[in-house]
Amino acid sequence: MTTTHTADALVTETVERLLTDLSTQGEIEHAESTGWSSTVWAALAEVGFPWVGIDGAKGGSGGTLYDLAAILDAIGRHAAPVPVAETAMVGGWMLAEAGLDLPAGPVAVAETTGARVVDGRLVLDAPVAFARHADRIVTLMPVGPDGIHLVSLRPDQVTIVPGYNLAGEARDTVVVDAPANDWETSQISDDLSLSAPWNSIRHRGSLSRSIMAAGALASMAQLTVDYTNDRRQFGKSVASFQAVQIHLVTVAQCAVRAKMAADVAVRAFARGGSLHEIAAARVVVDDAITIGTRAAHQAHGAMGVTREYPLHQLTRRLWSWRQEWGTTKQWRRELGSTVVERGADELFALVTEHPQP
Amino acid sequence: MIEFEPVDLTTEERRLQVEVIEFLEQELPHGTYRPGLGFSAEKDPAFSRKLGERGWLGMALPTEYGGHDRSAVDRFIVAEQLLRWGAPVGHHWVADRQSGPVIAKFGTEEQKRTFLPRICSGELSFCIGMSEPDSGSDLASLSTRAVRDGDGWVVSGTKIWTTMAHEHDYVIALTRTTPIEESGDKRNGLTQFIIDLASPGLTATPIPFIDNSADFCEVVFDDVYVPADRVLGEVGQGWAQNTSELAYERGGPDRWLSSYLLVEELLRRDGASDTDARPSPELLDLLGNAVANYWVLHHLSLSVARDIDRGGAPAIESSLVKEMGTRFEQDVVTAVLAYLDEAPNTLDSSVFGHLLMTAALTQPSFTVRGGTNEVLRSVAAKGLRPSGSSR
Structure with a gap:
């Protein structure tokens, strides 16, 4: 049995090269007019990256969760506005697992199991990332009396009400026009409880945000060190002032905490371990976002809050991702509940137990 | 940027985790002792000796000096469980964490043979002799002097915040052996000594701590004679050695x-x-x-x-x-x-x-x-x- 826990070097190098070339400051800015970058998506799709981690026999690109994590880390570092997490980590994976066809383009996922009826039409109860760009929009729903189904909707079956997150990425409202008997569905559970199937999906979604945020925090840390070394005041670089070094150290700490949390959560998940690492990672990452972005902006001064300097392309994404696939509060309390269930004698085991290689 | 690689524990390392937990459950069942806060927990030489018997002190030190040639990770695993337990680690903590490793790194053959086996058995306890009343963060400005005297050295000055100096056996003290005026850089001309806390002329007085405990000490060296063979490492290289000691700390x-x-x-x-x-x-x-x-x-x-x-x-x-x-x-x-x-x-x-x-x-x-x-x-x-x- 292989105990590898790193990404294929070819994947890491290729995604780095593609995104360095294409996910430029100008392209990211331009993407805000449409809610995504079709150029970056096309380049990643050409090499199969949006389907990495999905079984080749089921229509995916194959590869491991570690490969996918490397791609998502790079997407975070380069602030790339593309639905790779939505497709590879969640939506496309759901379709493949349920035995439904993977479309050629992006798959969007309703970040909810809720739907309400408004004026006789079904409205998915949460913004759907990149819905307007997707070839399929997937959600979980009880359909009929026989259990939970994965529902896969085509663009012509829905009306999209556009919306944007703080980073100008598409976060749309989806209204389902087609009647239920026209939906493509696949039954994925026998009982009508959503909690088990939904649990696995929201953990995947949350993990994707932790990985991407850790990438963005790493870029942000380097950008902050670079800027404060270049910027001169009182005749020397501002990075040489102890008052500024406090911010640099804070940003670096946030970056390493988030990266370690994401890395360990990926290992735990890849090895089929328990899910509490994903909750813990989100608590750590969200906290790192709050503290790290504040320190990075403070160290940049006024330049950091302009559109002409790229810091905002990272920080606005971080602030958005912090609120997606569950909030910090939800994950923290969920982890707290796990702690209470395991009890005082098991508390330290939660801290020190390692996912088995 | 700074990078930290995630660690997988080996089967042996995981087994060690379990062994330590089982040992603690047996030796210190809940309710039978007063747990402490981390490494400022109680001092219990008998408990330290038991750890020594298990081979859990001086783990990363060479076998020939009573150590176990194990890894920093093994030591980490043991330390982590002891702290979690609030176990009485006060007697051996400093010796195991830093004094042993620096003696192994810089000590003479005779020093290694004299001190390391007794550190590994949990017998000897050590203190850190760095801070002084006028030298804290700016440690290199310290003024405790050591002057050659025949075969040995005479140390005079004051160390402070020296935890457990009134009860422990030895202190590794950083002293000035070349005056600043002659050494150029203040980081030059410093030397470490292994000093017996029972030496004539040495007085360790507790400084009452904020919670009324009395482990924190002031150590006054009033012309304390230290034999030449208790110089740790090289004369004049104390700063670099001390920096390396801090990495263990x-x-x-x-x-x-x-x-x-x-x-x-x-x-x-x-x-x-x-x-x-x-x-x-x-x-x-x-x-x-x-x-x-x-x-x-x-x-x-x-x-x-x-x-x-x-x-x-x-x-x-x-x-x-x-x-x-x-x-x-x-x-x-x-x-x-x-x-x-x-x-x-x-x-x-x-x-x-x-x-x-x-x-x-x-x-x-x-x-x-x-x-x-x-x-x-x-x-x-x-x-x-x-x-x-x-x-």
Whole structure:
């Protein structure tokens, strides 16, 4: 049995090269007019990256969760506005697992199991990332009396009400026009409880945000060190002032905490371990976002809050991702509940137990 | 940027974790001892000797000197469980953590044969002789002098914040052997000595601590004679040796576990599953937050240990971890106090009450001892280089 826990070097190098070339400051800015970058998506799709981690026999690109994590880390570092997490980590994976066809383009996922009826039409109860760009929009729903189904909707079956997150990425409202008997569905559970199937999906979604945020925090840390070394005041670089070094150290700490949390959560998940690492990672990452972005902006001064300097392309994404696939509060309390269930004698085991290689 | 590689534990390392837990369950069952806060727990030489018998002291030291040729990760695993238990580690902690390793690294053959086996058995206890009344963060400005006298040296001056100097056996003291006027740089001309705390002319006096404990000492050297064979390492190289000693002192689990037992005991008190009452959202918030942070600090700190085993010198990484770990230790105390409906009471003799009172009073020291957070940030900032310079 292989105990590898790193990404294929070819994947890491290729995604780095593609995104360095294409996910430029100008392209990211331009993407805000449409809610995504079709150029970056096309380049990643050409090499199969949006389907990495999905079984080749089921229509995916194959590869491991570690490969996918490397791609998502790079997407975070380069602030790339593309639905790779939505497709590879969640939506496309759901379709493949349920035995439904993977479309050629992006798959969007309703970040909810809720739907309400408004004026006789079904409205998915949460913004759907990149819905307007997707070839399929997937959600979980009880359909009929026989259990939970994965529902896969085509663009012509829905009306999209556009919306944007703080980073100008598409976060749309989806209204389902087609009647239920026209939906493509696949039954994925026998009982009508959503909690088990939904649990696995929201953990995947949350993990994707932790990985991407850790990438963005790493870029942000380097950008902050670079800027404060270049910027001169009182005749020397501002990075040489102890008052500024406090911010640099804070940003670096946030970056390493988030990266370690994401890395360990990926290992735990890849090895089929328990899910509490994903909750813990989100608590750590969200906290790192709050503290790290504040320190990075403070160290940049006024330049950091302009559109002409790229810091905002990272920080606005971080602030958005912090609120997606569950909030910090939800994950923290969920982890707290796990702690209470395991009890005082098991508390330290939660801290020190390692996912088995 | 600074990188930390996640660590996988080997089968043997996982087995060690289990062995230590089983040992502690047997030796120190709950309710039979008063657990302490991290490495400032009680001193119990008998307990230290038991650890020595198990081979859990001086683990990374060479076998020929009584050590076990094991790794920094193995030592980390043992240390982590001892701290979690609030075990009485006060007797051997400094000797095991830093005095043993520096003697192994810089000591003479005779010093290694004299001290290391007795450190590994849990017999000898050591103190850190760095700070002085007028030299704290600016340690190189220290003024304790050692002057050659025949075959040996005569030391005079004062060391301070020397934990347990009134009860421990030895101190490794950093002294000035060449006056600043002659040494040029103040970091030159410093020398480390291994000094017997029972030496004539040496007086160790406790300085009452904020919680009324009396482990903190002032050590006065009034012309203390130190034999020539108690110079540690090279005369004049004390600064570099001392810096390397600090790397052992920082970045370990003792820098983020000091208030851990407060959380465990709170959970034991308020999280009982035999009641119908659901845990409050405030308790869930506190526990979720605490465990997530302990979890990531465990992995960061363990990564530093693995790096040491691979021959790395993670001074910057360990400063980064210690700085955030100690702040977190304080945050835990703040969070527990904010959660509680009652104030700590100094006469509360319950396990939780005593830990709470001690933690509430002593938490300011977490971010001071072993190098203030301000100094640690300066060290860490040196590792944050612009992209151009690292290419």
